[in-house]
Amino acid sequence: MAEDKKEQKKVKELEKKMDSFLSDYLLKGSKNVDGKIQTPRYETGILLLDALTGGGFPKGHFVSIGAEPGVGKTTVIVDACGHIARGCPERDIYYIDIEGGATPELISSMGYLDVLNTEDNPTGNFYLIKGMQTIQEIAKLLKMAKELDNTSIIVIDSDTMVADQIALDKDDLGTSNEAIGANARMWSKNANTMLATVRNSEMCVVLVHQARTKFKGGGFVTTVESAGGNAAKHLSSVDMWGSRAGWIGPDGDLINKRAEAVGCLINLTTIKNRLTTPFKRVQIPIYFGKGVDNSWAYGGWLQSHGETDPVTGEFIPYLEVKGGGYNTFYLPFAYGEKVRGSQAVRGFIKENEEAITEFIKNHGSLEAEAASEDEIIEDIVGVKPSIE
Incomplete structure (x- = not known):
């Protein structure tokens, strides 16, 4: 019995040493x-x-x-x-x-x-x-x-x-x-x-x-x-x-x-x-x-992502770009907001960057x-x- 306890103690000590030794080498991640x-x-x-x-x-x-x-x-x-x-x-x-x-x-x-x-x-x-x-x-x-x-x-x-x-x-x-x-x-x-x-x-x-x-x-x-x-x-x-x-x-x-x-x-x-x-x-x-x-990245994502109208079945992008430089945002906090020109689009995105960042996180990712x-x-x- 004494020999068994001694052997068990030895095994535990070896396991402890092994855990300590491997701690720097094992997979780490988040x-x-x-x-x-x-x-x-x-x-x-x-x-x-x-x-x-x-x-x-x-x-x-x-x-x-x-x-x-x-x-x-x-x-x-x-x-x-x-x-x-x-x-x-x-x-x-x-x-x-x-x-x-x-x-x-x-x-x-x-x-x-x-x-x-x-x-x-x-x-x-x-x-x-x-x-x-x-x-x-x-x-x-x-x-x-x-x-x-x-x-x-x-x-x-x-x-x-x-x-x-x-x-x-x-x-x-x-x-x-x-x-x-x-x-x-x-x-x-x-x-x-x-x-x-x-x-x-x-x-x-x-x-x-x-x-x-x-x-x-x-x-x-x-x-x-x-x-x-x-x-x-x-x-x-x-x-x-x-x-x-x-x-x-x-x-x-x-x-x-x-x-x-x-x-x-x-x-x-x-x-x-x-x-x-x-x-x-x-x-x-x-x-x-x-x-x-970064406004370029946001603009591209908003143009390629959107929602489908439940009544008409039409796909509506979060940023709709039309001829003549007219652009329309379809976002919860700016639904129907219109701006003209690509520079104005990026300006709007920068002004609302925090809200747009949170919106993209909740609807996917870049x-x-x-x-x-x-x-x-x-x-x-x-x-x-x-x-x-």
Whole structure:
């Protein structure tokens, strides 16, 4: 009997040790509105970006976004970081700006100066990091952020420009023939360690890819792809690709003349998504120096959703667009409200954003659309509208 009790005690102690050991490795998640378990995420505040990624930037994962220069990927990520900084004031954001695109002027013009950490604002939790460029420095930051456990987002803009300190220490600065493919080898060497550091943490690392154009078929066919090796791409659980769809004019409509544009409309497509369905696509409007305009997303949803008249059987969209620029809202708090012009539509949506947000939550949600094969090819090839 004594031996049995001793054995039972030993088993319980082992079970306790096993539970303690596995506590850091077992599945963690939170239930969404449908009651399903999903990876916890940071909502970016960009409605269609959240729809595309399945709810925001996932904790404990890498996310990447690639596009040609000038498409607006830095603006999108800065806008997302600013929103997350406000929504999670107890956690820090580190934006490693290697290329110099994320400037204090841009962050200020987008309205996030209140969260930007500066000498005048030492309590800000949005850190804009300049001068950090080597993989060794970035790895050290990741390790310290993991140990402190107070970080939400780390952005590397861009992974293409990350250097290896080993090459910098050489007399030729790594410019010999051996340097060919050095960037790819550097990421391949460090990828597993960085992935292990980020996993089981509360932070998400965002990799910004630069693009390069490759000419094939004697120069008659061009493809646009992320620069660098595959190791950095394989790190990401969500990989997005952006291409410009058109220019936004002063009145909010799409135009072909770049000189008159106040913003641009971009296609954003997930070419990989381990957390939800890949090959989804959204169109996100970016206003120069101001960021993403969510009213476009609301307007599109209101036009495609509605209710059926019980008497006539007619489908009535929540936002009906007719010729001559006349638009009618059929919402409980604005039934029959008429406005003229797309700019007036977005103005009305912004004025009633809180009520419309609540209405959409109660009647469904914003969703990314499945991208056709032609659309995916278009985004990767980088077909652009005519420019005058």
